[in-house]
Amino acid sequence: MRTHVFFGGKGGVGKTTVSSAYALKCARTGIDTLIVSTDPAHSISDVFDQNFTDEPAAVERVDNLDAMEIDPEAETERHLMETKRALSDQVSPAMVNEVDRQIEMAHQTPGAYEAALMDRFIDVMRNSDEYDRIVFDTSPTGGTLRLLSLPDMLEGWIDRLVYKREQSIDLYERAAIGNEEPRRIMDGDPILDRLTTRKERFEFAGETLRTNAAFFLVANPDELSIRETQRAIDELQSYDLEVRGLAVNRLTPEPDPNENGRGARFLRDRVATERERLNELHENIDPPVVAEIQTRVSEVKGTILDTVAEELSIDVDQVSPDTVSSG
């Protein structure tokens, strides 16, 4: 049983709609579900007309469903404060200013936002025993792919740091003549300790993504979206992450055959184009199309979300290749 289900795709294709609908579907069948937004432009709050924060909160009027929106800025701030507290405990006042500058600098680098997001993301995956299903509403493709590739990359970095640190401590221990105390000692070294803890967290994240996560891509029936989908599938595959299915959103409804006005003719042409694109998806792209969702008259929220949920043929109980029926 795959616990973590990810929905990704190009910006504006309807990731929030599809992931919310899927989360709702899970919750309606009685599965304890958490929906998590990792997109900095959070919109789960808009779908459920309720303000969500960085902590999971129950969605009103829906049983078994909690929601949260990850806030990397708050996490960066918390990490900064924690490090500074350790600093004033550990370091002599003469050095504090020097080190302080370095710490501030590290929290303003472009990577800090991603790292904080990654940290929260791992926290959510680790501390989610009370949920049977966690649905991730991710940020547009580029950002998410980068996020998913982070565990492996960071693991490599940390490995290198650990190796260098061990090497230098080892030399220090050898350089201690006779009964002299070595300048650094391998046993209980706080640096190695911290690096190893970090490494274990990244390993956990990488392992969870590979073995207990399912990925779905949301696409619209247009060329740009389809191309981006293909690219995303390829890239996910290069991280050993398999895409389970595609959800096609924003399909144009067909007019009745007896209608022949300007609007009806436009819709008919539009539907024909979309059908072509849809065929392309069915034929050229490997993962099955698991949902074909029509454009709604108004924003997808409230009861409309339920109707969208019904159109999803993504299996709720078990998300594995053999049980996903194609739609």
Add this chain to the structure above:
Amino acid sequence: MSLSTTIERYRAELRHWLRGLYHGLITHPAYEKVEKEAEDTEDTFMLACFPEAFGIPSPVSYYTAELLPYLEDEFDAWERRMWNRGSLLERKGQQYHF
């Protein structure tokens, strides 16, 4: 004082001097070399941890920042060595005590 005790005393003195010479000429420089190597490796480690001190962005600086409170001695020594070092040749040549 018998001759043998005098000889014994001279021999002890000589052993003491020889050990000192051996330590000063061989042992100490060798250990010093190992320690220098340890420092150099540590410098590489510090550079890998905090390259943005030299304006090079690092993907892990957010994580290495949390090591800083425990790297006080290393950080201080690192900065000192970075400032003091004229050239790699100078650093490597220091062991010959010209």
